[in-house]
Amino acid sequence: MSIASGSAAAKVILFGEHAVVYGRPAIAAPLSHLRARASIKSASLGEGCIVLAADLGQEVVVAEAASDDPLALIVRNTLDRLSISSAPDWIITIQSDIPIASGLGSGAAVSAAVVRAIAARVGSPLDAADISDLVYEAERLHHGTPSGIDNTVVAYEQPIYYMQGQRPEPLHVGVDLTLVIADTGIPSPTKAVVADVRKAWEAEPSRLEALFDDIGRVVDRARAALQTGPAEAVGRLMDDNQRLLVELRVSSPVLTRLCDAARRAGAYGAKLSGAGRGGNVVAVVPEGAANEVALALRDAGARATYVSHLRQSPP
Numbered sequence: 173m174s175i176a177s178g179s180a181a182a183k184v185i186l187f188g189e190h191a192v193v194y195g196r197p198a199i200a201a202p203l204s205h206l207r208a209r210a211s212i213k214s215a216s217l218g219e220g221c222i223v224l225a226a227d228l229g230q231e232v233v234v235a236e237a238a239s240d241d242p243l244a245l246i247v248r249n250t251l252d253r254l255s256i257s258s259a260p261d262w263i264i265t266i267q268s269d270i271p272i273a274s275g276l277g278s279g280a281a282v283s284a285a286v287v288r289a290i291a292a293r294v295g296s297p298l299d300a301a302d303i304s305d306l307v308y309e310a311e312r313l314h315h316g317t318p319s320g321i322d323n324t325v326v327a328y329e330q331p332i333y334y335m336q337g338q339r340p341e342p343l344h345v346g347v348d349l350t351l352v353i354a355d356t357g358i359p360s361p362t363k364a365v366v367a368d369v370r371k372a373w374e375a376e377p378s379r380l381e382a383l384f385d386d387i388g389r390v391v392d393r394a395r396a397a398l399q400t401g402p403a404e405a406v407g408r409l410m411d412d413n414q415r416l417l418v419e420l421r422v423s424s425p426v427l428t429r430l431c432d433a434a435r436r437a438g439a440y441g442a443k444l445s446g447a448g449r450g451g452n453v454v455a456v457v458p459e460g461a462a463n464e465v466a467l468a469l470r471d472a473g474a475r476a477t478y479v480s481h482l483r484q485s486p487p
């Protein structure tokens with residue numbers, strides 16, 4: 173029996189995290205070389221559907237799993253969407269290169285890989301909007317009230333300008349960008365940081381709304397800079413966004429130290445990416461300086477670094 177498979181990329185939020193939860197725009201891009209993969213083969217008759225995720229330390233029997241188990245949920249919802257009434261006898265194996273709980277969208281990528289593998293297995297391809305909807309439902313378990321940016325960028329697998337309630341806008345990138353991403357190694361549950369921002373917003377609505385407006389303006393300037401370049405302008409806007417994230421109190425001494433180290437090593441600009449507190453930092457760097465910046469980030473305490481290129485896309 174042939175094996176069906178699907179994969180999905182990690183993502184990085186370039187601009188606008190947190191403010192995007194409050195209706196402002198944000199920009200995210202896929203990291204195509206960091207991927208989650210799912211493959212499906214037949215299980216013995218009557219065994220039902222089992223999901224094996226060694227990287228996550230999980231083995232899930234779909235028929236027995238709790239209703240809030242994210243892996244079981246994505247399988248059930250995808251089968252539902254494809255009008256398959258009971259879980260077939262399958263073994264779904266998941267493998268992922270994406271670090272967990274570090275703001276690179278590992279949960280969304282795993283879900284999207286599972287959806288694509290199931291769709292391939294039953295021969296009913298799903299479009300990006302369908303995949304995005306299915307992944308969103310699973311993301312709600314991890315995040316509480318996700319803005320929808322992670323599932324969108326993972327499902328479309330292209331740079332996206334995103335605002336809640338609007339059709340995602342694939343972004344034409346008019347400049348080659350070299351990104352260095354550094355993982356602090358400090359897990360940062362998005363749900364907790366988003367809840368803290370919510371408390372701050374309830375306590376000081378006008379201060380937070382003004383910050384979100386400022387972040388929204390940075391995002392719009394960043395969209396223009398991504399379209400026309402130069403890369404230096406994109407970097408400067410990352411610095412602006414980072415200052416606002418510090419004011420929002422979602423940065424941390426470690427994240428500040430890593431951003432500073434990247435800039436000292438020649439980055440055009442740097443910011444935290446994702447929920448903050450821990451997770452990761454993203455820097456825009458001159459072509460050719462990526463290794464030096466990555467080394468500086470590791471010297472400053474990053475557990476791992478990734479270099480990624482965002483290439484000019486046709487208008």
Ligand code: PMV
Binds near residue numbers: 188315
């Ligand atoms: O932790 P991540 O990378 O999934 O990013 C969360 C981004 C937030 O804006 C903080 C939350 C959201 O749902 O958009």
